[in-house]
Amino acid sequence: MQEQDILNQYQSVSEDNVKEWFKVGVVEDFPENSGACIKYKTKQIAVYNFVRTGKWYATQNLCPHKMEMVLSLGMIGDKDGVPKVACPMHKKNFSLEDGSNLGGEDLKIATYPVKIKKGNVYIGFSD
Amino acid sequence: MKHVIVVGNGMVGYKFCEKFVEQSKNKEFKITVFGEEPRPAYDRVHLSEFFENQDAKALEMAPREWYEEHGIELITSERITDIHRSSKKITTTKDLHYKYDYLVLATGSAPFVPNISGIEKKGVFVYRTIEDLEDMLGYAKEVIGDRKETVKAAVLGGGLLGLEAAKAVKDMGFEPHVVEFAPKLMPRQLDTRGSKVLQEKIESLGINVHLSKATNKILGDDVITGMEFGEYDKIDVEMLVVSAGIRPRDELGKTCDLKMGVRGGIVVNNRMQTSDPEIFAIGEVALYNNMIYGLVAPGYDMAEVAVNQIIGNTDVLMAEEIDMSTKLKLIGVDVASFGEPFMPVEKGYSIIFENKTKNLYKRVNISHDGNLLLGGILIGDASDYNMFHQIYLNGLPIPEDAEELIIGARGEGGSSFGSVLDIPDAAQVCSCESVTKGDICCSITEGGCENLGDVIAKTKATTGCGGCKPMVVDLVNETLKSQGKEVKEVLCEHFSFNRQELYDLVKVNKVADYDEALNLFGEGHGCEICKPALASIFATITMETPNRQVAIQDTNDKYLANIQRNGTYSVVPRVAGGEITPDQLIIIGEVAKKYDLYTKITGGQRIDLFGAQIHELPLIWKELVDAGFESGHAYGKSLRTVKSCVGSTWCRYGMHESVTFAIDIENRYRGLRSPHKLKGGVSGCIRECAEARGKDFGLIAVEGGWNLYVCGNGGATPKHAILFAEQLDDETAIKYLDRFLMFYIRTAGPLVRTAPWLEKLDGGIEYLKKVIIEDSLGIAEELETEMQGLVNKYECEWKQAIEDPEMMKRFKHFVNSDDTDDNLAFVPMRDQKMPKAWN
Ligand code: SRM
Ligand SMILES: Cc1cc2nc3c(=O)[nH]c(=O)nc-3n(C[C@H](O)[C@H](O)[C@H](O)COP(=O)(O)OP(=O)(O)OC[C@H]3O[C@@H](n4cnc5c(N)ncnc54)[C@H](O)[C@@H]3O)c2cc1C
Ligand code: SF4
Ligand code: FES
Numbered sequence: 001m002q003e004q005d006i007l008n009q010y011q012s013v014s015e016d017n018v019k020e021w022f023k024v025g026v027v028e029d030f031p032e033n034s035g036a037c038i039k040y041k042t043k044q045i046a047v048y049n050f051v052r053t054g055k056w057y058a059t060q061n062l063c064p065h066k067m068e069m070v071l072s073l074g075m076i077g078d079k080d081g082v083p084k085v086a087c088p089m090h091k092k093n094f095s096l097e098d099g100s101n102l103g104g105e106d107l108k109i110a111t112y113p114v115k116i117k118k119g120n121v122y123i124g125f126s127d
Numbered sequence: 128m129k130h131v132i133v134v135g136n137g138m139v140g141y142k143f144c145e146k147f148v149e150q151s152k153n154k155e156f157k158i159t160v161f162g163e164e165p166r167p168a169y170d171r172v173h174l175s176e177f178f179e180n181q182d183a184k185a186l187e188m189a190p191r192e193w194y195e196e197h198g199i200e201l202i203t204s205e206r207i208t209d210i211h212r213s214s215k216k217i218t219t220t221k222d223l224h225y226k227y228d229y230l231v232l233a234t235g236s237a238p239f240v241p242n243i244s245g246i247e248k249k250g251v252f253v254y255r256t257i258e259d260l261e262d263m264l265g266y267a268k269e270v271i272g273d274r275k276e277t278v279k280a281a282v283l284g285g286g287l288l289g290l291e292a293a294k295a296v297k298d299m300g301f302e303p304h305v306v307e308f309a310p311k312l313m314p315r316q317l318d319t320r321g322s323k324v325l326q327e328k329i330e331s332l333g334i335n336v337h338l339s340k341a342t343n344k345i346l347g348d349d350v351i352t353g354m355e356f357g358e359y360d361k362i363d364v365e366m367l368v369v370s371a372g373i374r375p376r377d378e379l380g381k382t383c384d385l386k387m388g389v390r391g392g393i394v395v396n397n398r399m400q401t402s403d404p405e406i407f408a409i410g411e412v413a414l415y416n417n418m419i420y421g422l423v424a425p426g427y428d429m430a431e432v433a434v435n436q437i438i439g440n441t442d443v444l445m446a447e448e449i450d451m452s453t454k455l456k457l458i459g460v461d462v463a464s465f466g467e468p469f470m471p472v473e474k475g476y477s478i479i480f481e482n483k484t485k486n487l488y489k490r491v492n493i494s495h496d497g498n499l500l501l502g503g504i505l506i507g508d509a510s511d512y513n514m515f516h517q518i519y520l521n522g523l524p525i526p527e528d529a530e531e532l533i534i535g536a537r538g539e540g541g542s543s544f545g546s547v548l549d550i551p552d553a554a555q556v557c558s559c560e561s562v563t564k565g566d567i568c569c570s571i572t573e574g575g576c577e578n579l580g581d582v583i584a585k586t587k588a589t590t591g592c593g594g595c596k597p598m599v600v601d602l603v604n605e606t607l608k609s610q611g612k613e614v615k616e617v618l619c620e621h622f623s624f625n626r627q628e629l630y631d632l633v634k635v636n637k638v639a640d641y642d643e644a645l646n647l648f649g650e651g652h653g654c655e656i657c658k659p660a661l662a663s664i665f666a667t668i669t670m671e672t673p674n675r676q677v678a679i680q681d682t683n684d685k686y687l688a689n690i691q692r693n694g695t696y697s698v699v700p701r702v703a704g705g706e707i708t709p710d711q712l713i714i715i716g717e718v719a720k721k722y723d724l725y726t727k728i729t730g731g732q733r734i735d736l737f738g739a740q741i742h743e744l745p746l747i748w749k750e751l752v753d754a755g756f757e758s759g760h761a762y763g764k765s766l767r768t769v770k771s772c773v774g775s776t777w778c779r780y781g782m783h784e785s786v787t788f789a790i791d792i793e794n795r796y797r798g799l800r801s802p803h804k805l806k807g808g809v810s811g812c813i814r815e816c817a818e819a820r821g822k823d824f825g826l827i828a829v830e831g832g833w834n835l836y837v838c839g840n841g842g843a844t845p846k847h848a849i850l851f852a853e854q855l856d857d858e859t860a861i862k863y864l865d866r867f868l869m870f871y872i873r874t875a876g877p878l879v880r881t882a883p884w885l886e887k888l889d890g891g892i893e894y895l896k897k898v899i900i901e902d903s904l905g906i907a908e909e910l911e912t913e914m915q916g917l918v919n920k921y922e923c924e925w926k927q928a929i930e931d932p933e934m935m936k937r938f939k940h941f942v943n944s945d946d947t948d949d950n951l952a953f954v955p956m957r958d959q960k961m962p963k964a965w966n
Contacts (some may be wrong), residue, residue, distance in 0.1 A: 006762050006950070024943045034685075038943045044950075047942070052642070052652055064182070066653040070694050073682045077654035080620070083895065086655035088682035088690055106184055 010060035010110035018124030026119050037061050037072035046072035056114035057096035058123050063087045064107045129156050132227040134207045136162025138171055140233035141188045157198045163206040167191055172423055175295050177260050184434030188547050209757050210383040212403055222719055222922055231403055236373040236411035245345030245487035251341045251367045254292045267299040270365050270466040273536040279368035285312040287455055289370040290920050310345045316464040321504045328460045367794050375412045375419055377648050388414040393718035397445040399433040407433045425449045452516050454509055455518045461509035466502025466519040467492055475501055480533045491534040513598045517550050547601045554931050557588040557595045571606045575880045622649045630664050641679045660877040663764055665802035667872050670917045672924035683762035688744055693962035696744055697762035698736040700751050704771040704789035705732030720847040725959045740947055743940050748925045757923040766805045769793035774811025779813035782828035798921045802875040820848045823881040831862050837867055838881040846882040866899045866907050866915040904920035916917050
């Protein structure tokens with residue numbers, strides 16, 4: 001796949017336009033206060049489990065900076081209250097709420113809704 | 128309403144617009160801007176960054192919407208072809224006509240392409256616009272393709288820009304060659320000696336330099352295949368970037384009969400007016416004081432003057448003297464020249480410092496009375512450039528003994544410069560964003576900023592090239608201090624304590640884990656700064672391995688391996704002291720072969736295996752651990768290696784058994800977590816083959832024992848270790864080392880190595896000797912006991928991990944599938960492999 005095609009397959013999905021809630025495992029499969037990666041069709045999605053707030057987030061695994069499949073390996077936390085992931089490669093920070101770059105750069109990652117039901121973890125896709 | 132037409136939407140044309148909209152009287156004017164290029168003005172100074180990410184948007188000075196918001200009409204892809212001065216009209220390529228009241232010519236310049244036979248061939252490029260770079264990239268890909276042999280490319284011109292181009296050519300995968308007509312590099316900025324030092328440094332970076340070469344001919348049919356200098360003097364290159372200077376784009380001035388310079392450029396006065404008072408010229412097209420200034424800062428000043436003249440502030444004039452100081456960027460070597468770099472003896476005298484072994488050259492030119500810094504050159508280390516530049520620009524006082532400027536003040540804690548607060552308020556600290564010292568200080572004293580982050584957000588200082596960052600940090604700290612505000616070193620937004628305070632808090636309160644620390648002493652949910660810092664603190668209190676609190680480890684520690692460019696990992700088993708048996712070599716070889724890993728001898732006397740996928744790590748380590756290897760902690764902020772030389776065991780000069788001692792020391796401190804990585808060395812005599820003085824701690828065998836050196840490092844800011852104690856026996860050396868390391872681990876900030884730690888330690892090396900050798904704080908025994916406790920608790924974390932199925936779970940790419948990462952691609956390289964580069 002060409003670089004552009006790889007990038008283009010990641011488009012943010014909001015709860016309203018979810019076509020499929022895809023089950024990616026049970027809560028225990030996902031490390032606490034960390035990221036982990038799942039596969040959906042040809043996509044790699046990073047899933048983050050914030051135990052302290054009980055919140056879950058999902059984004060593309062691809063860091064748009066150098067096109068590396070690494071975001072699930074990054075450290076998570078918050079900046080001024082906004083939940084974020086720091087890419088392990090060059091520590092660029094991305095908001096897990098809207099995928100924007102918190103350093104103000106013109107880099108953006110796609111975000112996906114996560115749903116927890118009866119101990120199962122689902123991610124919403126529109127394709 | 129008056130109509131101002133700006134011709135040219137480059138850096139200076141844009142700056143004109145920006146300065147215009149800042150004026151309150153701008154409502155009386157309408158501005159129309161024409162740009163020949165397809166996109167709005169972009170940052171040409173940082174053009175080379177386009178190679179990194181091909182992101183044109185990132186270079187934009189302002190997006191199109193900005194012009195709209197400010198009522199500026201921006202028309203791109205449209206060139207102005209004619210000016211009709213009598214009717215005050217201009218004509219565009221599309222034959223449209225516009226009437227102006229004031230016309231501003233900001234048409235910049237074009238690369239000068241010498242008239243060499245064959246220069247029109249395919250594969251010859253200039254370096255000015257984004258399109259030039261796109262063409263070059265496309266061509267480079269076509270030419271290099273899958274070829275295994277090296278392909279050469281040349282840059283014509285060894286000036287500032289030529290060297291930048293050479294770096295770009297190298298990054299594209301070519302073997303770079305710089306061809307310069309003059310007998311030295313950067314002939315306009317550097318003296319001969321400095322230039323020589325620069326040349327050696329550049330060559331050491333793999334860039335070939337050819338001086339005093341006049342190119343006769345570009346060889347090849349349609350496509351360039353080489354360059355010819357003399358009959359038998361040729362070089363086979365398949366691409367050429369011409370960077371031989373610039374020529375102002377003054378066509379418009381010629382056709383409408385404005386006064387022109389003999390060698391081109393539109394003549395302007397100190398109001399930026401051309402010979403027609405309603406037509407202004409600014410930037411690289413303007414000939415001011417008989418000069419074209421090929422730098423952006425004078426262009427910005429010109430824009431400011433033109434704006435003021437048009438708007439009616441007619442007393443704002445262009446300065447008489449133009450500052451041509453420059454700092455070379457990007458290429459991986461510090462080069463700067465400021466003020467008057469070469470100086471005739473009648474004006475003053477020069478102080479020159481040169482150290483060829485370090486590619487270091489510094490020259491400062493001082494007035495005869497010793498009071499003024501007139502200019503200078505810095506090569507190899509330009510960290511003082513900002514300060515020198517400010518001293519030069521503002522005529523600030525210099526030390527009585529002017530040599531202190533370049534060789535540093537003797538004695539303790541002396542800065543040769545005085546305080547940054549002595550700089551006048553009007554001094555420009557950040558030239559990219561035109562932020563003055565006054566702007567920075569006022570943002571704190573009046574603007575409500577409370578820390579560096581606030582100041583950057585408010586003033587935009589440091590957001591350009593970043594070169595002014597050290598000075599901005601100093602200014603912010605000093606201003607805060609002068610206001611009686613405590614400049615508190617805090618870890619990050621989640622903990623308002625420094626590392627040492629947190630270390631004490633965790634220890635005294637017996638805090639169990641990161642979450643408890645956050646609950647007790649922090650706020651929010653943590654980040655990539657405080658998590659690893661606390662991980663390190665926990666490890667140095669209890670010797671816990673990264674396997675316990677996995678979520679707070681930096682990515683490398685989490686996977687017990689260094690992440691590589693393509694998301695694979697490296698494997699580095701410990702080879703204490705660099706001593707390895709043939710059988711161990713065979714095992715490493717077999718493992719590398721089985722898992723197809725790229726294998727290399729490291730700079731730390733051991734072997735690194737690259738390209739392992741995450742799920743392979745435990746399999747590889749299982750084999751290595753079974754064969755008796757342990758983790759080398761190459762990923763951790765922890766002890767790395769203790770290098771050795773063969774010493775008295777084999778060497779005819781050896782005084783003691785340096786290998787044995789190196790192995791003992793490495794095994795003693797293996798796994799020890801610290802604020803930054805720790806490295807040691809042990810040499811068998813003063814010939815110092817183990818480079819012990821380039822390490823955080825080093826031992827050199829002398830008559831009667833070991834000399835102990837501390838606080839050295841290689842890396843980004845090399846420092847030689849300092850002699851700490853002499854003629855020690857083995858036990859005393861270990862005792863001092865225990866104390867020294869433990870004291871450092873307790874008190875240093877996160878990611879501060881021993882050398883910068885010592886620099887900030889009040890009292891310096893003498894104080895350190897008192898604490899460690901004379902036990903002035905009465906903590907020596909405690910430090911030793913603590914270290915012994917850590918040493919006793921050492922456990923190989925890889926062994927720990929592979930033996931525990933729960934811990935093994937993290938070594939998997941996908942949670943929901945056993946597939947591996949299908950994005951990984953490798954290409955062959957010299958009988959091994961390497962990650963495939965992205966297109
Ligand atoms: C593999 C090796 C280069 C090689 O091919 O030889 C290497 C590779 C890396 N070095 Fe190094 N350094 C290697 C020897 C050195 C040396 C030479 C030495 O130790 O004698 C130095 C200079 C000496 C020193 O550190 O004072 C060195 C100075 C650095 C620095 C700069 C440190 C500084 O204080 O400025 C970094 C960056 C950092 O640590 O922040 C760095 C960081 C790195 C990292 C970890 C960068 C990273 O985060 O990916 C590289 C990854 C290693 C890996 O994936 O396994 N490496 N690095 C060498 C491994 C030695 C080993 O066996 O562990
Ligand atoms: C790779 C590179 C690195 C550099 N590094 C540095 C550095 O480190 N420090 C530094 O100070 N300077 C540096 N410079 C120089 C700096 O970029 C220039 O000084 C600056 O861009 C000049 O601005 P300008 O607006 O006068 O000209 P330009 O930026 O060239 O803008 C002129 C614009 O006018 C357009 N134009 C021309 N004629 C017409 C017409 N008839 N109609 C419509 N539009 C027209 C052109 O297409 C162009 O877009 C560097 C330059 C390059 C190329
Ligand atoms: S330092 Fe050099 S000369 Fe001295 S013992 Fe080691 S190898 Fe021999
Ligand atoms: S690859 Fe993610 S920050 Fe560079």
